Amino acid sequence: MTIEEGRKQFPHTWTDMIYLNHAAISPLPFVVRDAVDKFMERRALKGIESYPWAQKIAMRTKELIADLIHSKPERIAFVLNTDDGINLLASGIEWKKGDRVLLYRYEYPANVYPYLNQKKLHGVEVDFMEPEDGRITVDVIKKHLTPETKLLSLSFVQFLTGYRSDLTAIGKLCKERNIIFAVDAIQGLPHSSINVEESQIDFLAAGSHKWLMGTDGTAFIYVSEKAQGLIRQSYMGAASVNDPFNFFDYNTDRIRNDASRYEGGTLNFPGITALNASLSFHKEFGFTEMEKRVLDHTAYLISRFKTQGVKVVTPEVASERAGIVSVEIEHPEEVLQRLLKKRIIVAVRGGKLRLSPHFYNTEDELRTAMNAIFE
Amino acid sequence: MNLEEARKQFPHIEKGIIYLNHGSISPIPNVVRLGVDKYYQRRATSDIGMRPWTDDLAWETKSKVAAMLQTKPERLAFVHNTADGVSILSSGIEWQEGDRVLLYKYEYPANVYPYLLLKRKGVEIDYMDSKDHRITLDLIKSSVTPKTKLLALSVVQSVTGHRCDIEAIGKFCKEHNIIFALDAIQGLPQAKVDVEKAHVDFLAIAVHKWLMASEGTALIYISEKVQKMIYQISMGASSVDNQYSIFDYDMDRIRDDAGRYETGMLNYPGIAGLSASLDFQEQFGWDNIRNRVQENSSYLISRIKRHGVKVLTPEAEKERSGIVTCEIENPDQILDRLAKKMIVAKIVVAMGKRLLRFSPHFYTMEEELKRTMDIVFE
Numbered sequence: 001m002t003i004e005e006g007r008k009q010f011p012h013t014w015t016d017m018i019y020l021n022h023a024a025i026s027p028l029p030f031v032v033r034d035a036v037d038k039f040m041e042r043r044a045l046k047g048i049e050s051y052p053w054a055q056k057i058a059m060r061t062k063e064l065i066a067d068l069i070h071s072k073p074e075r076i077a078f079v080l081n082t083d084d085g086i087n088l089l090a091s092g093i094e095w096k097k098g099d100r101v102l103l104y105r106y107e108y109p110a111n112v113y114p115y116l117n118q119k120k121l122h123g124v125e126v127d128f129m130e131p132e133d134g135r136i137t138v139d140v141i142k143k144h145l146t147p148e149t150k151l152l153s154l155s156f157v158q159f160l161t162g163y164r165s166d167l168t169a170i171g172k173l174c175k176e177r178n179i180i181f182a183v184d185a186i187q188g189l190p191h192s193s194i195n196v197e198e199s200q201i202d203f204l205a206a207g208s209h210k211w212l213m214g215t216d217g218t219a220f221i222y223v224s225e226k227a228q229g230l231i232r233q234s235y236m237g238a239a240s241v242n243d244p245f246n247f248f249d250y251n252t253d254r255i256r257n258d259a260s261r262y263e264g265g266t267l268n269f270p271g272i273t274a275l276n277a278s279l280s281f282h283k284e285f286g287f288t289e290m291e292k293r294v295l296d297h298t299a300y301l302i303s304r305f306k307t308q309g310v311k312v313v314t315p316e317v318a319s320e321r322a323g324i325v326s327v328e329i330e331h332p333e334e335v336l337q338r339l340l341k342k343r344i345i346v347a348v349r350g351g352k353l354r355l356s357p358h359f360y361n362t363e364d365e366l367r368t369a370m371n372a373i374f375e
Numbered sequence: 376m377n378l379e380e381a382r383k384q385f386p387h388i389e390k391g392i393i394y395l396n397h398g399s400i401s402p403i404p405n406v407v408r409l410g411v412d413k414y415y416q417r418r419a420t421s422d423i424g425m426r427p428w429t430d431d432l433a434w435e436t437k438s439k440v441a442a443m444l445q446t447k448p449e450r451l452a453f454v455h456n457t458a459d460g461v462s463i464l465s466s467g468i469e470w471q472e473g474d475r476v477l478l479y480k481y482e483y484p485a486n487v488y489p490y491l492l493l494k495r496k497g498v499e500i501d502y503m504d505s506k507d508h509r510i511t512l513d514l515i516k517s518s519v520t521p522k523t524k525l526l527a528l529s530v531v532q533s534v535t536g537h538r539c540d541i542e543a544i545g546k547f548c549k550e551h552n553i554i555f556a557l558d559a560i561q562g563l564p565q566a567k568v569d570v571e572k573a574h575v576d577f578l579a580i581a582v583h584k585w586l587m588a589s590e591g592t593a594l595i596y597i598s599e600k601v602q603k604m605i606y607q608i609s610m611g612a613s614s615v616d617n618q619y620s621i622f623d624y625d626m627d628r629i630r631d632d633a634g635r636y637e638t639g640m641l642n643y644p645g646i647a648g649l650s651a652s653l654d655f656q657e658q659f660g661w662d663n664i665r666n667r668v669q670e671n672s673s674y675l676i677s678r679i680k681r682h683g684v685k686v687l688t689p690e691a692e693k694e695r696s697g698i699v700t701c702e703i704e705n706p707d708q709i710l711d712r713l714a715k716k717m718i719v720a721k722i723v724v725a726m727g728k729r730l731l732r733f734s735p736h737f738y739t740m741e742e743e744l745k746r747t748m749d750i751v752f753e
Contacts, residue, residue: 010419011419011420012419012420012423015420019423021423021424024424025423025424025425026423027418027419027420027423028415028418028419029419030419032415033412033415033416033419036411036412036415036644037408037411037412037415040403040407040408040411040412040589041408043402043403043589044385044386044387044402044403044404044405044408045386045387045390045392045402048387048394048396048400048401048402048403048719049396049399049400049719050400050590051400054590079455080454080455080459080591080639080640080641080642081611081638081639081640081641082611082639082640083609083610083611083612083613083614083638083639083640084455084459084609084611084638084639086611087608087609087610087611087638091466091608091609105622106622108612108621109611109612109615109618109621109624110611110612110638110639112624113610113611113612113614113615113624113626113638114609114610114611116610116624116626117607117608117609117610117626119626120626121606121608207639207640209640215415215418215643215644216418216425216429216640216641216642216643216644217455217591217592217640217641217642217643217644217645218591218642219639219640232495233492234462234465234466234489234492234608235458235459235462235466235489236458236462236488236489236491236492237456237457237458237459237461237462237484237485237488237489238458238483238484238485238488239458240458240488241484241488244484245724246724247481247483247484247723247724247725248480248481248484248724248725250484250487250488250491252488252491252492252494264456264458264459264462264485264488264489265455265456265457265458265459265485265581265593266456266457266581266583266590266591266593267455267456267590267591268455268590268591268592268642268645269589269590269591270411270589270590270591270644270645271591271642271644271645345423345424349621350621350622
């Protein structure tokens with residue numbers, strides 16, 4: 001698939017709109033809209049009773065996800081959103097008073113409240129790292145670890161700064177120190193590669209409405225066997241057990257061995273169908289090519305900002321960034337409004353101007369945006 | 376909107392399918408398919424950024440559901456499914472060892488497992504059963520103990536179709552300080568549920584059955600009383616007020632309304648589908664829906680009884696709703712025979728038996744039921 005073909009999936013690109021806000025939410029590709037409509041059509045006529053065939057779509061989608069993060073479909077479960085996913089872990093661990101959780105000071109709240117809540121419920125202490133340059137390196141983490149640190153939860157790519165963590169180095173450290181390593185991958189997938197095995201990730205959650213270009217209300221978790229062993233789940237339903245249609249033999253020992261034990265009830269099958277369609281589309285385009293394009297885009301943006309003497313918050317090194325570029329520019333809200341008038345969509349987060357192009361954006365579009373910023 | 380117009384929403388009818396399994400899942404009406412597609416169109420072009428229009432969509436849809444339940448939208452939260460909803464309650468109560476939960480023996484598992492997990496906290500589960508399959512106030516009275524802390528019930532039972540008298544039961548629970556939790560998935564919109572009048576403390580409902588929307592969208596109702604009583608074990612970015620003040624992480628900012636249980640991104644396309652479905656049903660009229668569903672089950676019961684077949688569903692109007700279940704010989708053969716004529720019914724396995732279940736919705740016509748019964752008893 002060429003980039004021209006890829007771009008055809010996005011009707012907004014036929015207009016004068018330049019969309020550079022995929023870190024907030026992605027526009028829906030046609031393939032996704034079509035796939036959901038076909039799902040609904042089937043649910044209206046040929047497959048009203050969706051469970052058998054929709055489960056197959058869910059399984060195929062898990063296979064696509066498992067391929068992407070180098071795991072097995074058995075280790076994946078669908079949840080409503082990232083927050084729900086992280087809460088499964090946070091509320092499932094048997095915390096002891098005085099246990100500590102390590103977080104980054106400017107983490108997205110989905111990755112914070114589940115743990116602050118454990119402070120309230122179980123006396124868990126939350127430590128925040130705040131490195132001056134925003135780089136969450138192994139050294140920074142090491143410095144903040146205490147003997148009581150039980151868990152480190154980290155976004156793969158930070159939504160505010162665009163900093164991409166070295167998951168493999170951090171995972172190694174966590175393993176050595178016997179710390180549960182949880183990753184929020186929403187800002188990193190699918191354009192930045194993750195290998196949960198190699199990086200020794202215990203738990204991962206990602207919603208699908210940003211870079212994955214699925215729809216709102218569909219997310220997934222990866223749970224390692226080790227993490228599953230640590231979680232005492234509080235959420236369970238009809239679908240959590242083997243032989244689920246044997247309804248009335250209520251027995252929690254029938255709980256599934258794989259991660260689908262966390263799928264208590266009827267899943268958001270249309271949303272899963274959407275994710276299936278977008279991942280298939282991405283796969284056809286090629287994840288390696290996608291990563292390259294996204295990195296080229298952010299490299300271009302960084303160099304343009306630097307040329308203009310604007311302070312770039314995002315690291316310049318390719319291995320430390322992904323699709324987000326944040327800058328400290330004067331009057332960011334005014335810039336945002338000025339761009340909006342020209343139908344260029346960016347964001348302001350935490351007082352910083354944030355641009356987040358996806359693979360289908362072109363350098364032409366980026367140039368237009370930068371010219372508009374610095375006109 | 377008359378019946379003929381309403382039936383145009385269901386393409387399966389034109390293809391000659393008689394669908395009598397709304398107790399499992401409903402076909403998607405055209406308006407829902409269109410509602411979802413319009414949502415996607417917006418998300419692809421003019422309104423990629425979602426907020427605030429998606430917030431409005433969720434609020435308006437809650438308002439419609441609130442009107443149906445005689446409550447306020449502030450008391451509702453969107454969740455993934457019934458099991459997730461029930462778990463919010465079960466995991467949040469401060470259980471003491473020895474506390475007891477009362478359930479019906481053939482309750483749908485979504486309403487059982489969240490409580491069964493509490494065994495590790497020393498909570499005991501009691502199951503009620505009755506020969507006539509009726510969950511009456513007397514049965515409940517004789518099953519509660521001084522330690523019973525919570526009663527969880529389906530408004531309408533998925534196996535037997537029994538509809539319980541929620542107002543009488545709610546009154547009793549209130550008098551005895553028992554938390555009253557309902558699963559309304561088999562009851563709404565065709566059975567009236569007034570959460571205030573029935574003193575309901577908690578209710579969960581998914582929308583893919585009688586509410587005729589898609590999978591993965593559900594709601595909970597939680598009373599202020601119970602909200603104050605329970606812990607919240609899940610919390611996320613959306614659980615707090617002023618959520619765009621991102622880095623002021625502060626648990627005290629937790630929302631006062633039931634929106635606090637909405638941790639993050641909601642299934643907005645699913646909500647758009649529900650909204651379209653509710654508008655469609657409202658146009659047809661809630662009372663009309665109610666009456667037609669009752670008439671349909673009434674017809675089935677009388678036809679089946681005439682053949683001397685045992686019907687598990689109570690005959691009394693107020694004790695049933697859309698589900699009619701019978702204990703008939705060779706149910707699998709009958710199901711096959713029906714399937715060959717493109718008639719969809721369901722076998723439920725319960726009580727050590729294979730039971731034949733019919734669950735027609737309001738748009739099903741007597742003529743269709745008659746054809747079905749003719750084949751069942753041919």
